[in-house]
Amino acid sequence: MPGKTHVQTTINGEKVDFLCEPRQSLLECLRDVIGLTGTKEGCNDGNCGACTINMDGRVVTSCLVLGVEAEGANIETIEGVADGSNLHPLQLAFLENAALQCGICTPGFIVSSKALLEQNPDPTEHEIRFWLANNLCRCTGYDKIVRAVQDAAKKMQEA
Amino acid sequence: MTTADYERNMILSNVDYKVLGTRPVRHDGADKVTGRAIYGADFDASGLLHGKILRSPHAHAKIVSIDTSKAEALEGVKAVATAADFPQTDDKKWVRDNILASDKVLYAGHAIAGVAAANPHVAEEALALIEVKYEVLKPVLTTQEAMADGAPILHEGLTTQELGEDSGVVSNTADHFQHVKGDVTKGFEDADVIVEREYNTAMVHQGYIEPHNGTALWNADGRLHVWCSTQGSFVVRDSLAELLDIPVSRIRVTPTEIGGGFGGKIPIYVEPVAAILSKKTGTPVKIVMSRKDTFEGSGPTPGSNIKIKLGAKSDGTITAAHAWMAMEAGGYPGSPVGAAAQCVFAAYDIENGLIDGYDVVVNKPKTAPYRAPGAPNAAFGMEQAMNELAIKLNMDPIDLRLKNVAVEGTRRIDGPTFRRIGAKEVLEAMKDHPHYQTAKAAGHGRGVSIGFWFNIGFDSACNIAVNSDGSINLTEGSTDIGGSRTSIAMHAAEVLGIPVEDVRPSVVDTDTIGFTAVTGGSRTTFATGWAAYEAAQDVKKQSIERAGSIWDVDPDSLQMEDGVISSKTDSELKMTFKELASQMSDTGGGITGRASVNPKGVGGSFAGNMVDVSVDDETGKVTIERFTCVQDVGKAIHPSYVEGQMQGGSVQGIGWALNEEYFMNDQGNMANSSLLDYRMPTSLDLPMIDTVIVEVANPGHPFGVRGVGEANIVPPTPAIANAVSDATGNIMTQLPLTPGAVLDSGK
Amino acid sequence: MQKLCNGEQKLLIEGTNLRQVIDNLDLQYTGFKDRLVEDGKIKPNISVAVDGEITPLGMIQKVDTNSEIHFLPAISGG
Numbered sequence: 001m002p003g004k005t006h007v008q009t010t011i012n013g014e015k016v017d018f019l020c021e022p023r024q025s026l027l028e029c030l031r032d033v034i035g036l037t038g039t040k041e042g043c044n045d046g047n048c049g050a051c052t053i054n055m056d057g058r059v060v061t062s063c064l065v066l067g068v069e070a071e072g073a074n075i076e077t078i079e080g081v082a083d084g085s086n087l088h089p090l091q092l093a094f095l096e097n098a099a100l101q102c103g104i105c106t107p108g109f110i111v112s113s114k115a116l117l118e119q120n121p122d123p124t125e126h127e128i129r130f131w132l133a134n135n136l137c138r139c140t141g142y143d144k145i146v147r148a149v150q151d152a153a154k155k156m157q158e159a
Numbered sequence: 160m161t162t163a164d165y166e167r168n169m170i171l172s173n174v175d176y177k178v179l180g181t182r183p184v185r186h187d188g189a190d191k192v193t194g195r196a197i198y199g200a201d202f203d204a205s206g207l208l209h210g211k212i213l214r215s216p217h218a219h220a221k222i223v224s225i226d227t228s229k230a231e232a233l234e235g236v237k238a239v240a241t242a243a244d245f246p247q248t249d250d251k252k253w254v255r256d257n258i259l260a261s262d263k264v265l266y267a268g269h270a271i272a273g274v275a276a277a278n279p280h281v282a283e284e285a286l287a288l289i290e291v292k293y294e295v296l297k298p299v300l301t302t303q304e305a306m307a308d309g310a311p312i313l314h315e316g317l318t319t320q321e322l323g324e325d326s327g328v329v330s331n332t333a334d335h336f337q338h339v340k341g342d343v344t345k346g347f348e349d350a351d352v353i354v355e356r357e358y359n360t361a362m363v364h365q366g367y368i369e370p371h372n373g374t375a376l377w378n379a380d381g382r383l384h385v386w387c388s389t390q391g392s393f394v395v396r397d398s399l400a401e402l403l404d405i406p407v408s409r410i411r412v413t414p415t416e417i418g419g420g421f422g423g424k425i426p427i428y429v430e431p432v433a434a435i436l437s438k439k440t441g442t443p444v445k446i447v448m449s450r451k452d453t454f455e456g457s458g459p460t461p462g463s464n465i466k467i468k469l470g471a472k473s474d475g476t477i478t479a480a481h482a483w484m485a486m487e488a489g490g491y492p493g494s495p496v497g498a499a500a501q502c503v504f505a506a507y508d509i510e511n512g513l514i515d516g517y518d519v520v521v522n523k524p525k526t527a528p529y530r531a532p533g534a535p536n537a538a539f540g541m542e543q544a545m546n547e548l549a550i551k552l553n554m555d556p557i558d559l560r561l562k563n564v565a566v567e568g569t570r571r572i573d574g575p576t577f578r579r580i581g582a583k584e585v586l587e588a589m590k591d592h593p594h595y596q597t598a599k600a601a602g603h604g605r606g607v608s609i610g611f612w613f614n615i616g617f618d619s620a621c622n623i624a625v626n627s628d629g630s631i632n633l634t635e636g637s638t639d640i641g642g643s644r645t646s647i648a649m650h651a652a653e654v655l656g657i658p659v660e661d662v663r664p665s666v667v668d669t670d671t672i673g674f675t676a677v678t679g680g681s682r683t684t685f686a687t688g689w690a691a692y693e694a695a696q697d698v699k700k701q702s703i704e705r706a707g708s709i710w711d712v713d714p715d716s717l718q719m720e721d722g723v724i725s726s727k728t729d730s731e732l733k734m735t736f737k738e739l740a741s742q743m744s745d746t747g748g749g750i751t752g753r754a755s756v757n758p759k760g761v762g763g764s765f766a767g768n769m770v771d772v773s774v775d776d777e778t779g780k781v782t783i784e785r786f787t788c789v790q791d792v793g794k795a796i797h798p799s800y801v802e803g804q805m806q807g808g809s810v811q812g813i814g815w816a817l818n819e820e821y822f823m824n825d826q827g828n829m830a831n832s833s834l835l836d837y838r839m840p841t842s843l844d845l846p847m848i849d850t851v852i853v854e855v856a857n858p859g860h861p862f863g864v865r866g867v868g869e870a871n872i873v874p875p876t877p878a879i880a881n882a883v884s885d886a887t888g889n890i891m892t893q894l895p896l897t898p899g900a901v902l903d904s905g906k
Numbered sequence: 907m908q909k910l911c912n913g914e915q916k917l918l919i920e921g922t923n924l925r926q927v928i929d930n931l932d933l934q935y936t937g938f939k940d941r942l943v944e945d946g947k948i949k950p951n952i953s954v955a956v957d958g959e960i961t962p963l964g965m966i967q968k969v970d971t972n973s974e975i976h977f978l979p980a981i982s983g984g
Contacts (some may be wrong), residue, residue, distance in 0.1 A: 003171065021666040023280060037201035038194020042368040047834035051367055070728070078194035091192040095184045098799035101641035103191035104198060104369045104418025125847075133843040138366045138419050139641060140803055141810030142842040155452065323941055336979070339915065365984070460984075482934060497979030528984030574976035575955040615983055680983025757962040759950020859959070869983055 009070040011036070012080025020067035027051045029067035030077060038078040038107050042136070049135035052108035053077050059115045061134070068135055080108035081114060089159070090114055090152040099148035101139035109135045113149045125150070163570040174794075177721065178653040179862060181798045185645040186664055187416075199372035199388035200447045207235055207374070209279035210446035211437050212429065213286045214456055215264035215274045218298035218522040218827025219311065219897035220292060222262055222271070229288040230274055231493060235281040238439035239289075240273040240432055246404035253491045257400060257525050258431045264293070265313055265490025267828045268455025268876020272430040275444045299520035302464045302485040305331035305519045311718055313490065315522045333492035334518040338500055339575040346479025346511030350470025354547045358540040359892040360876075361820035362462040365529045366811070366839050370453040374445040374843065375433035377725040383410045383434055388417040390424045390638055391677035393766060404432045407839030413668040414638040421811070422528030425460055425677050454832035458527020459821060461487035461494045465540040467503075475554050475562040481510045484537060485517040491526035494518045499533030501573045502873070503541050505611040506582050506765060507563040512572035519827035522827045528679065531612040531869035535815065535876055539894060542877030554880070556607050557590045561778050569879045579864075581791030581855030582765040585609060588672035588853050589767045598841030599771050603784055604886025609767040610873025614866030615680035616761045620673030623651060623698050623752040627744070629659040631698070636675030637687040639666050641807075641868070642800040643678065649796050650688040650862070654695035656722035657736055673755045681866025686758055692861055701750045702739055706732075709739075709746055753843070760859020764870040766790040768809070768878035774886045779898035781817055781883055787849040788874075793857040793865030805871045806848040812875025814840045820895050925956060925965040927975060942977060953980040 004019040020029045027044070030036045030051065030053070033127070040063060042050035046064040053062045054076040081088045090110050093099070102108045116123060116131045123131070128149050129142070137145060174514035179647045190196040193298050227239040234753040242261035255261070260269050272289050276282040299305040299313070311329055319326045347353065373387035373395075383405070389395050391413040400407045417424060436444040448456065466483040482503045496516040504512055549556040564583045570576045588611060589595055599605045624632045633651055637643055648662035675687065704726045707714035710732050717726055724739060726732035743749050771785040788805045795801040818838035822831045831837050856863030880891040889904040919934070921927035932939035948964045955976040961967040966983060969975065 013887060021280070031201070036194075038199070040198070040369070041200065041447075042370070042418075043834045045450070045833060045835070048368055048450075076434075082193055087189070087192065094192050095188040098182070098185075098642070098797075098803055100191055101800070101803050102367075102369070102419045103196060104367075106191055107194040110192060129842040129845075133841040136368060136839060136841060138368050138421075138811065139807045139841065141806035141840075141848045142845055143806045143848045144799070144803060144845070146842065425982075425984070495981065498983075500979040501978065527984065528982065530984040532981075534982050552938075573978060575958040575978070576974070578958050612983070615981075616960065617982075618962075677982065682983070759958060759959050761963060866983075 007068055007070050007071050009073050009075060011075045012077060014057045022066065023067055024067045025063050026065040026067050026070050027062040029070070036077055036079050040103070040104055040107060049108045049112065050105055052135060054111055054115055059112050076111065080112055081110055088114065091157050093148040093152035093155065097144050097148040097151055099140065100145040104139045105135060106116060107147060109137070117153055117156060122153060172313040176653055177656065178659050179650050179794065179796050180798060182797060183645060183659045185642045186648060187644060188637065195421055196416045196872055198369060199386065200420050202374050202386045202415055204374065204443040208275040208277055208440060208442055208444045209282050210273050210275045210285055210433055210444045211279065212270050212432060212446065212452065213289050214353045215260065215267060215269040215271055216450065217264055217293055217295050218267045219295040219296040219313070221296065222260060222264060223294055224292045225272060226290040227272060229290065229402040230285040233281065233285045233288060233820050235276045235278055236274055236285045237277070238275045238436045240435040240439070241271070241889055244435045244642060245402060248404055251401060256339040256400065256524065257491060258428065259371065266522050267492065268452065268524060270456055271368055273436055273446070275436040275440055282431065299331060300523065300827055301462065302517070302519040302520055302521065305521045306485065310479065313522065317492065317520065328827065331520045332517055333488060333520060336516050338512070338514040340570070340572045341420040341511035342512045343479045343481055343511045349478045351473040352548065352551050353468065353470050354544050354551065355468040356544060356547065356890065356892060357545070358465045358892045360463045360536050360539055361493055362459050363815050363819045363821065364454055364459040364522055364837065365420060365421035365423035367423060369417025370448040371424065371428050371452060371457055372445070372447040373430035373433050374441040374443050375430060375437045377434055377438035381510065384413065385410070385430050385434065386415050387430055388415050389426060390417070390640065390679050392419040392636060392638065392669050393674055394425060394677055395430055396429055398427045398632050399431060399434060403434060406878050411668055411670045414666060417638050420679070421530045421642050422532060422679055425679055426458055426527045427839060428457055450834060451832045454837060455524060455829055457524065459524055460529035461526050461536065463487065463536040465536060467540040467544040469544050469548055470513060471548055473552065475559050477507060477509050477563045480504050481513045482537065483515045483542065485519050486533065486536065487521045487523060488518050489523050490520060491525045492518055492520055494526055495528065495533030499537040500821045501613060502534035502611050503537035504572050506560065506565055506609050508565050508569040509563065509572060510762055512574055521784065523821065530811065530872045534610060534612055534873045535812065537703065538608065538610045538873045539876045539880065542874065543880050543890065546606065546881040554644045557586055560609060561586050564652065578762065579855065579858050580763055580765065581853055582609065584853050584855050585767045585789050585791050588789045588851055589683050589769055592769065592787060592789070592851060594769045594785060594849065600784070603771045603773050604882040604884065605769070605771050606878045606881025606885055607767065608874040608878040608881060609765060610870055611765050612681060612870040613761060613763040614685065614761050614872060615682045616686050616758045617676035617682055618755065618757045619675045619687040619690040620755045621687065621694040621753070622672065623694045623696060625740050625743065625750040627741050629657065629740040630663060633664045634667045634672055634690060635664065635687050635691065636667060636672040636684045638678045642797065643687070646684045646796040646800060647688050647691045650691040651695040651750060652670060655699060655736060681764065681868040685761065685860060685864045685866050686756060688796065688864060689758050689860065690754045690756045692754055694752040697752030697754060701752065702736060703748065705746060706739060712778060760857065762793055762857030762859055762865040763866045764791055764867060766870040766874055768874040770878045770882045772879065772882040772886060774883055774901060779901035781896055783813060783846060785846060788871055789851040789853060790867065790871055791853045791859065791865065792867040793853050794854055794863035795852050796864065797864070798852060801852055801867050802868045803849045804849045808869065808871030809848050809875055810840050810845060812872045813845065816876040816879040816894065816896055817899060818895055921969060923965070923969060924967045927969060951980050953978045
């Protein structure tokens with residue numbers, strides 16, 4: 001059995017360190033080693049976006065990142081989106097616009113769209129659809145997700 | 160690609176409710192948007208082991224031997240399971256064999272053995288050490304191949320049931336049935352115009368983002384506890400009892416949150432293997448399918464070969480209709496061709512009809528239900544034939560449908576007459592809609608279609624306990640795939656006249672609630688909502704009785720409206736439900752309402768589509784420019800989630816139409832078993848999906864509810880095919896309408 | 907099932923509940939009961955519609971003088 005590597009990283013603003021085998025993906029480390037199960041596995045090969053996290057300001061599929069690559073990185077997962085017990089405007093917008101049905105893709109969509117709105121606070125419908133094209137949803141047909149992002153963008157600009 | 164301005168949701172309803180029809184935030188919302196909700200793969204337990212499953216690389220082969228010794232010897236491996244570990248009861252062989260193959264593998268991906276280890280990577284390494292000797296056989300991959308003379312036979316013991324009788328002939332056709340109404344031969348003779356065409360559809364997957372999973376603990380007290388993402392905890396319990404030959408009383412199934420199902424999570428796959436591994440190790444074992452395993456080892460929906468013949472008079476009246484449908488059952492019998500037969504002509508009043516249905520085994524995964532199973536395949540044929548008929552008759556396609564539309568009292572070709580249905584109202588709403596009233600853009604094609612799903616009832620239970628602050632705890636057993644716990648809570652809130660925020664709904668396990676059938680078949684809001692309605696009526700009755708004893712008056716003189724109990728005769732006597740609740744302990748004890756229902760009065764649902772497409776001349780790529788779904792839902796309890804069902808089914812239909820298919824190589828291996836190459840629609844592929852909710856109340860349900868989940872996946876494939884046909888001039892007889900298929904269609 | 911009743915599309919059978927109807931059906935046309943019933947219950951792969959509505963009551967479902975009964979393949983959904 002391969003030896004484990006000691007990784008030191010920052011997750012949702014907190015210093016975290018963990019042990020992992022070189023072959024374990026960051027997704028696996030988040031879920032099975034650190035215990036943050038909010039990030040989901042849908043395909044394990046980067047094609048569904050359910051495992052989306054924000055790593056050093058970039059939206060990435062954590063199944064395609066190795067756990068050891070998290071060394072020194074600044075990682076945000078779905079667990080870090082809310083401000084304590086205050087939901088982020090995106091989270092509220094998803095709920096108010098019924099932008100989720102089974103909810104399995106929702107963490108990935110929220111992390112991904114949060115990054116979009118940080119970069120582009122007033123995106124067009126096309127820009128939203130383009131940005132979210134790597135997040136698959138099988139339940140909603142995306143209509144209400146796009147509307148939720150538009151709604152959150154509007155509310156965040158007014159704030 | 161922005162959406163044209165459109166008129167949203169014409170809700171045609173004539174009863175107003177306080178809670179029904181509003182759009183509250185779902186009760187499980189906070190958990191779902193923060194990542195806190197526990198889905199099956201998130202479940203953890205002390206001492207948990209991870210299980211992995213070895214699958215066949217061959218589509219059709221005899222298993223000569225299985226040697227697991229090297230796998231068992233690998234350090235870290237705690238247990239191995241094969242088919243031999245199941246109790247060998249005679250009548251369940253095919254059911255067991257699909258879980259773990261015994262003497263034969265029937266599809267590439269067929270499960271053969273399971274391994275449990277503390278480290279999932281070690282379990283995976285162990286799979287490679289299991290030695291299986293195969294005698295590889297020639298596979299059959301389509302119904303045409305399977306039905307041909309001299310085709311390789313999948314099951315030596317399978318003889319064709321021919322019109323209800325065992326023919327004694329060994330073949331790959333498990334069943335041939337017919338529905339007959341009137342005399343089609345005469346009907347075709349009377350026709351002025353005939354349309355006759357053959358269509359083929361490919362196998363597709365439900366595509367839920369969450370793979371199958373299950374954790375089993377075979378406890379020291381002999382009780383088996385399973386946690387899994389499922390559409391039916393009681394189905395899991397009953398299936399496990401059958402497979403493992405133990406009584407249901409020894410099994411408890413706790414449903415975790417579920418990441419999509421669409422019918423595919425009704426059958427079980429990994430749970431029995433996890434159970435056997437847990438029995439051997441004495442600790443919990445969790446198995447989660449990979450995406451590849453999900454494609455190759457679970458239950459997609461059939462590809463099919465369909466022939467439709469229609470005859471009509473020059474005024475558009477259909478005089479005869481014949482549907483010949485062969486569907487892929489996969490490795491074992493049981494395709495949804497029966498359901499397809501009940502839906503294919505359902506939208507129309509046809510005097511003479513003949514439906515031939517064939518259930519055919521092929522070397523592909525055993526098929527499982529997928530949202531209105533069988534009906535989309537049938538509609539792909541029938542609704543395109545209707546389009547051809549309209550063109551031949553020079554009639555507007557919606558008018559042709561209206562001319563023949565089924566109404567209350569119409570006798571279906573499979574026998575029963577319809578009760579009150581909304582097919583006509585859906586067609587009329589389509590015709591009046593701005594989408595249809597606006598001319599299509601230059602170069603675009605437009606297509607319409609209508610589809611049907613009959614929906615089901617079946618058992619549901621609900622318990623309601625009243626809290627001292629006037630809120631209620633509502634427990635029910637319908638796993639919540641799309642917000643149903645809130646719609647169910649709304650039923651209770653409506654009856655009691657309390658805010659829906661005062662209802663705490665929970666989806667509970669099989670030890671905690673009465674038997675509840677699957678979350679599927681578009682039954683959940685209808686039947687479990689009805690159970691909540693009845694349980695709330697029980698609470699209401701008891702509350703009135705309690706008020707009667709508090710005031711020392713006859714309960715018959717009291718009423719309860721809008722959360723207030725009052726006397727019909729004495730205006731002084733009034734108290735709110737909250738006030739009553741706060742006094743419960745002191746006036747006789749707590750109030751609990753309960754109900755178990757198995758309702759009749761199911762109402763079928765019709766859904767219609769209008770779609771505009773553009774087709775690239777050079778590449779054949781089809782772009783959906785505008786899409787409108789109109790559906791009769793009876794009563795929209797929570798309109799946002801009803802719209803969501805309509806949009807979701809429409810987009811699954813769009814994927815089915817344009818890109819999705821099991822692309823098999825000659826040896827029967829799926830070449831595209833990843834989400835990259837099994838191409839489901841992304842947000843960038845689509846416009847907004849406009850919806851129109853039509854409410855033709857179902858007289859059978861207290862609030863008029865019709866199931867809504869399924870009918871909306873039926874019309875998209877023919878609507879899109881009709882639109883592409885309109886744009887290109889070619890008829891699209893094969894799904895999917897990939898760019899290559901579109902370019903080839905003219906040849 | 908038409909073969910069992912000599913090609914008739916519609917049959918007139920007496921009975922006040924489904925059990926009686928099936929018993930009487932079988933008296934007139936042998937073989938129907940075997941087709942429909944197993945262990946005293948309607949076979950699990952068969953649904954019964956009375957006057958256009960699927961009934962959950964099986965053999966004990968009451969029927970009227972003018973009830974229409976259809977035996978259909980049982981289907982659930984997805």
